[in-house]
Amino acid sequence: MKHLSAANKYFWKYRKRLLIGAFFVIASNYFGVLAPEITGYIVNKVQQHLPGAAQVNNKTTYNSTVNFFVAWVEKLNFTQVVLVCSLTILLLALLRGLFMFMMRQTLIVMSRLIEFDMKNEVYNHYQQLDAGFYKVNRTGDLMNRISEDISRVRMYTGPAVMYFVNLVSLIAFCVVNMLRKDVYLSMMVLAPLPILAITIYFVNTLIHKKSEQVQGALSDLTTNAQESYSGIRVIKSFVQEKAMLYFFKANSETYRKNAIGLAKTEAIYFPSMTLMVGLSTLLTILIGGNMALEHPDKIGIIVEFVIYINMLSFPVTAIGSVASMVQRAAASQKRLNEFLQTTPNIQSPAPTAADTQQLNGDIAFNNVSFTYQHTGIQALKHFNLTIKEGQKILVLGRTGSGKSTMAQLLLRFFDANEGNITINGKDLRNIPLHNLRNNISYVPQDVFLFSDTVAGNISFGLPHIADMNTITHAATMAGIHQELSDLPNGYETMVGERGVTLSGGQKQRLSIARALIKQPRIMVFDDCLSAVDAKTEHLIINNLYKVMENKTAILITHRIFTVLNFDQIVIIDEGTIIEQGTHAELMALKGYYAELYQMQMSQDNAA
The missing domain is CATH 1.20.1560.10 (ABC transporter type 1, transmembrane domain)
Incomplete structure (x- = not known):
């Protein structure tokens, strides 16, 4: 008994x-x-x-x-x-x-x-x-x-x-x-x-x-x-x-x-x-x-x-x-x-009156190291990065280099084994999880849609379903409004389990609209445009540039977005930063970034 x-x-x-x-x-x-x-x-x-x-x-x-x-x-x-x-x-x-x-x-x-x-x-x-x-x-x-x-x-x-x-x-x-x-x-x-x-x-x-x-x-x-x-x-x-x-x-x-x-x-x-x-x-x-x-x-x-x-x-x-x-x-x-009886490894501190304030976006990774416990793979090694409020950061790297881990640590899906991450100078471990994640819009690499209407999926991050004008504006910024309007029931169309009725590109853009409708101070996009064509990608990037004005934004990808002027471009390989700077500075180095840029330009011109 x-x-x-x-x-x-x-x-x-x-x-x-x-x-x-x-x-x-x-x-x-x-x-x-x-x-x-x-x-x-x-x-x-x-x-x-x-x-x-x-x-x-x-x-x-x-x-x-x-x-x-x-x-x-x-x-x-x-x-x-x-x-x-x-x-x-x-x-x-x-x-x-x-x-x-x-x-x-x-x-x-x-x-x-x-x-x-x-x-x-x-x-x-x-x-x-x-x-x-x-x-x-x-x-x-x-x-x-x-x-x-x-x-x-x-x-x-x-x-x-x-x-x-x-x-x-x-x-x-x-x-x-x-x-x-x-x-x-x-x-x-x-x-x-x-x-x-x-x-x-x-x-x-x-x-x-x-x-x-x-x-x-x-x-x-x-x-x-x-x-x-x-x-x-x-x-x-x-x-x-x-x-x-x-x-x-x-x-x-x-x-x-x-x-x-x-x-x-x-x-x-x-x-x-x-x-x-x-x-x-x-x-x-x-x-x-x-x-x-x-x-x-x-x-x-x-x-x-x-x-x-x-x-x-x-x-x-x-x-x-x-x-x-x-x-x-x-x-x-x-x-x-x-x-x-399983205790979560990620513990949220008790909220205080000061914790209800909006996080402005000053982010710092201080000598962060992280190893996945279930595989033993070390994803980040003595990782240091400072992001000022309002900056736009492009994070590049090969598959498995640690880019997505950086985003997941920022949202405290995991805690760093060594070092710490701060926002507004405050350690993430001291910020209530609800307040932290409520101030960040995150578009994951693996898009997930619920068996709900299009409008319900876009409004998912809000306490209630938003009005239609707000929903359509977010969808327009994500470059999917017209396609959603053409669905049999428009924004009231059920997307099916995991969004099975939509294409990969449509699911990614709907996920972007879900992130945009929150209007947070910090936005993280993790390789969220891999399933869209170049024309649509260009449209979305231009829209994002308008939306991200005065916001802190981190774009994680495997390709370079030339239409945006990033404050910093960070190249990660095997969990460490191997190159960091502006576009002009990295081109002058003639290293990994310059090689990737030349290769991408050649492919775009050939296309």
Whole structure:
């Protein structure tokens, strides 16, 4: 139960529902166990009125409620007693059914509320985790934990709790009544139950282990399916449908074997329960029959015991189900705790009044070094760069030189291993993440669009969907307004999952419009024009030059934009700056930049 202790806070939150639900369960069982006593009483009454029946002194001890009832009906004649007892048993059944309905309305509804809270907690925690976490954990596994694992925990917080309270209360009522009537017979008919407890103890360990294996296999299967759906165009273009089907079948087969193994283990429970209940019933009839031959006045008690044993058949059988639910939930909660107990490496300081001010754009990288933990690749080495407010910086470099890492460190997706980065002279670690990222517009290299309208995607970075004039202006500056207007529903067109209905160039420009609409003081463009043609690129660059006036802008790319006059051009190679200066200064050096510039000019002239 140590893993499931994480759910105790929800039980405390919904303690009123839990207590009221437990009361309804107990009340339902209380009215349920009154019926066998009344049945035993009426059986004795019928026996006494049979022709030739010997008159016996009925010394049966009843529940206080039944004692009151018996004292009342004893004043009636035999026919009235039978009628009243029959109606009373019917009334007790109705009351029990009513309380059973109420217990489900409280405990099962409580479990759904807990499920709602847990999913929100897990999703919110996912949102707080840093980028490094998502580099080492698969989307399918994340999805499985927030769906399947939480569903299994819900079965513990609802049905398992309900069945457990039902089990304990009903057994308690039945055993007390049985002991009150006949201790010897009670001990005999309950003797097989300890064997049941031993069986449950050994099987539970197996179920817990197999449940973890099943959930792990399901995560692999979910990840495989998610990647196949997302990458279906790549799969089809490389004619790899059969290969992907093979991988899916392999994962599916692993899941099938684990699930069947778990089902076989759980199958031990139900025959064991049925066997134990059957033995108890046989013992009741065998021992009770012999007792009835010697003491005819105990026939009513024997009837009661048979009814009690049958009443116990469901809760005793439910022991297996409850234990299975608990073990499955424990395995799932353990998996959830692994993520919920993961602390983000990127911690945001508590905001102060001074932190609400706008960041003006004075940026400094001071001897920054950074190594990706999951790969061991050192992306930046003793990197130093100073950017004044309002400057336009062009960052050039080969693939893997560290350009994108520089942008991600600026937004604190990661923290530098050595050195520090400052804005306005303040270390990034001391700036609340919300304020930092709210003051920077970032167009990533890997464009991502949501399954929303065009307008919704452009307004994504704002607290609400902007007015249409603002949206169209941002789209115009990004050079995509006309194309969006020509869509079937214009700006209300759904772009599909990951923007699948748009071309690569359209997605890049829509992402630029999303960045422009924020109108921040700092703008970072990470190779965001790689999928557009030269004419469109020229148009966008000219528009950006107008938008970036009086703003600090960093353009990361692998090609030179000759139409812009940059304050600094920085050449990065293997995580360090190898050249830095203005266009004229770098051309005079006749180094990497000059070579790249001449090569690009030759290609443009040839085109």
